[in-house]
Amino acid sequence: MESEKNFLSEYKIENYERPSVTADIVAFMVRNEAEKSYRKNSDNKLSVLLVKRGCHPFKNQWAVPGGFVKQNETIEECALREIIEETNVAPSALMPSLVFSKPDRDPRGRIISNSFISIISEEAVNAVGGDDACDADWFDISFTQDNNFFKLLLENSHTKLSALLKEKNHSFGRTYFEIIDTGMLAFDHAAIIASALSLLRIQAKDYDVIFDFLPEKFTLTALQRVQETILNVSVLPANFRRKISDYVIETNEFTVGAGHRPAKLFTRK
Amino acid sequence: MESEKNFLSEYKIENYERPSVTADIVAFMVRNEAEKSYRKNSDNKLSVLLVKRGCHPFKNQWAVPGGFVKQNETIEECALREIIEETNVAPSALMPSLVFSKPDRDPRGRIISNSFISIISEEAVNAVGGDDACDADWFDISFTQDNNFFKLLLENSHTKLSALLKEKNHSFGRTYFEIIDTGMLAFDHAAIIASALSLLRIQAKDYDVIFDFLPEKFTLTALQRVQETILNVSVLPANFRRKISDYVIETNEFTVGAGHRPAKLFTRK
DNA sequence: CAAATAGTGTCTCTAAGACAATATCAC
DNA sequence: GTGATATTGTCTTAGAGACACTATTTG
Numbered sequence: 001m002e003s004e005k006n007f008l009s010e011y012k013i014e015n016y017e018r019p020s021v022t023a024d025i026v027a028f029m030v031r032n033e034a035e036k037s038y039r040k041n042s043d044n045k046l047s048v049l050l051v052k053r054g055c056h057p058f059k060n061q062w063a064v065p066g067g068f069v070k071q072n073e074t075i076e077e078c079a080l081r082e083i084i085e086e087t088n089v090a091p092s093a094l095m096p097s098l099v100f101s102k103p104d105r106d107p108r109g110r111i112i113s114n115s116f117i118s119i120i121s122e123e124a125v126n127a128v129g130g131d132d133a134c135d136a137d138w139f140d141i142s143f144t145q146d147n148n149f150f151k152l153l154l155e156n157s158h159t160k161l162s163a164l165l166k167e168k169n170h171s172f173g174r175t176y177f178e179i180i181d182t183g184m185l186a187f188d189h190a191a192i193i194a195s196a197l198s199l200l201r202i203q204a205k206d207y208d209v210i211f212d213f214l215p216e217k218f219t220l221t222a223l224q225r226v227q228e229t230i231l232n233v234s235v236l237p238a239n240f241r242r243k244i245s246d247y248v249i250e251t252n253e254f255t256v257g258a259g260h261r262p263a264k265l266f267t268r269k
Numbered sequence: 270m271e272s273e274k275n276f277l278s279e280y281k282i283e284n285y286e287r288p289s290v291t292a293d294i295v296a297f298m299v300r301n302e303a304e305k306s307y308r309k310n311s312d313n314k315l316s317v318l319l320v321k322r323g324c325h326p327f328k329n330q331w332a333v334p335g336g337f338v339k340q341n342e343t344i345e346e347c348a349l350r351e352i353i354e355e356t357n358v359a360p361s362a363l364m365p366s367l368v369f370s371k372p373d374r375d376p377r378g379r380i381i382s383n384s385f386i387s388i389i390s391e392e393a394v395n396a397v398g399g400d401d402a403c404d405a406d407w408f409d410i411s412f413t414q415d416n417n418f419f420k421l422l423l424e425n426s427h428t429k430l431s432a433l434l435k436e437k438n439h440s441f442g443r444t445y446f447e448i449i450d451t452g453m454l455a456f457d458h459a460a461i462i463a464s465a466l467s468l469l470r471i472q473a474k475d476y477d478v479i480f481d482f483l484p485e486k487f488t489l490t491a492l493q494r495v496q497e498t499i500l501n502v503s504v505l506p507a508n509f510r511r512k513i514s515d516y517v518i519e520t521n522e523f524t525v526g527a528g529h530r531p532a533k534l535f536t537r538k
Numbered sequence: 539c540a541a542a543t544a545g546t547g548t549c550t551c552t553a554a555g556a557c558a559a560t561a562t563c564a565c
Numbered sequence: 566g567t568g569a570t571a572t573t574g575t576c577t578t579a580g581a582g583a584c585a586c587t588a589t590t591t592g
Contacts, residue, residue, distance in 0.1 A: 206442070488571085507573075
């Protein structure tokens with residue numbers, strides 16, 4: 001009887017069919033719009049990081065950042081490495097989303113994409129400043145449903161991408177999308193973004209992921225705006241505060257010079 | 270400037286590092302214990318399908334069923350194919366769980382595991398009968414927490430496997446496990462099972478996945494037992510019925526010959 | 539004081555949990 | 566009738582939503 005040691009020394013992994021594997025990261029940020037009028041709080045926008053592809057396939061089209069998994073790293077490590085390479089910032093959260101594995105999803109051949117959600121605070125992004133290369137940019141997201149169809153609109157000051165998706169399947173709380181129109185996004189990245197966003201919304205409901213969009217110390221109003229921006233709803237401040245009180249600890253610090261009553265700063269519990 | 274067509278004709282995917290990729294399926298069933306005493310309803314047990322490995326590595330140890338993804342199928346199709354090969358039954362639900370990708374998780378080399386939860390109704394399993402091969406069997410699960418440690422006990426009439434895990438991380442509602450003791454399960458399958466079970470429990474809370482454990486027509490008590498078995502809790506029948514009423518449609522049929530008041534049969538809404 | 543946001547108190551309504559009571563079968 | 570499960574009704578309590586009100590700052 002063959003021993004396990006002998007078996008392993010004879011085993012040639014390259015004799016078997018192997019796909020390529022990538023980690024692709026949908027990086028979200030909630031950012032403040034430029035302030036409109038004196039003393040008013042600014043509006044927030046949910047935005048996602050896209051990179052303009054410099055090489056084939058889909059050259060010059062926009063895609064979410066990502067790359068091939070190396071032999072000595074986990075897919076999570078790969079995702080973290082790729083998003084840091086792209087932004088120069090360590091994300092405050094990284095969470096697996098879906099795996100995309102249709103055999104023909106990439107014209108180069110069999111490439112399986114492990115998609116991730118990463119969350120980056122605006123403060124962190126501003127600290128490193130924009131990469132002048134201009135091949136990466138944040139796009140404001142609008143994601144609206146009309147019956148079984150979803151319209152994904154990604155927009156920055158130069159470019160507007162509009163993808164159309166259809167709900168293929170809704171099971172166990174997750175929505176699975178089929179692409180009707182890629183909106184000039186590379187590969188199946190329209191579906192990757194839509195899936196990530198619908199997962200982000202699920203998570204944002206239970207007061208978990210929303211903290212990662214803000215610096216360590218924050219006001220309750222800022223936290224409320226993050227949740228409202230992600231979920232595209234609005235709630236009454238009194239009720240939000242009652243509910244969130246279980247998840248935060250108050251500090252002795254306050255905002256200053258805002259032109260109205262100072263707000264107490266809180267930290268996450 | 271090179272055209273995309275030229276680029277693709279020159280592109281050799283085999284020049285790049287590629288891992289092997291598997292789909293591994295944690296198949297759950299809720300089964301009735303043998304009835305103890307006259308007229309009493311039987312207890313239920315949550316059980317999971319394991320196969321005894323016939324070849325190296327981990328020869329003769331127990332593992333969850335799975336196999337390598339073929340070039341022309343998605344990982345979901347692979348998972349479906351593998352679980353049907355093993356059970357001769359199409360599962361009533363198949364849902365992605367986590368991806369396991371530690372470079373050294375398989376002694377044969379770099380193999381990434383995409384884990385899935387599948388749910389099979391006891392009725393369907395009984396219909397095809399047990400595979401005499403005896404290399405596959407259902408194990409009753411007990412999964413208990415003691416501070417940050419989790420004990421996973423898998424037991425059938427012949428074998429008892431006891432694995433120990435530690436909570437590595439709890440983020441975004443999911444628990445990530447580190448294996449302390451494999452309990453003689455192959456590879457990192459103790460963590461794959463633990464992760465799947467903790468996801469199953471999350472899903473079972475919102476009256477979704479529980480239907481897949483039962484045939485099309487079922488009694489509300491049976492449905493309640495499924496939820497109680499998975500979550501290891503007990504609820505008052507009156508409250509369960511009030512809550513579940515939104516998710517079911519009553520039929521005109523009743524159970525017969527149970528030795529007590531007949532129960533109305535329902536279907537899923 | 540005006541404008542704006544920060545923060546508190548409380549009323550109502552709904553949903554969850556507990557528990558009591560009734561219904562219906564096989565023997 | 567007895568023993569068992571099936572099913573309904575209702576009391577109490579906790580939480581969500583709505584809304585009115587007070588507090589504090591800058592100019």
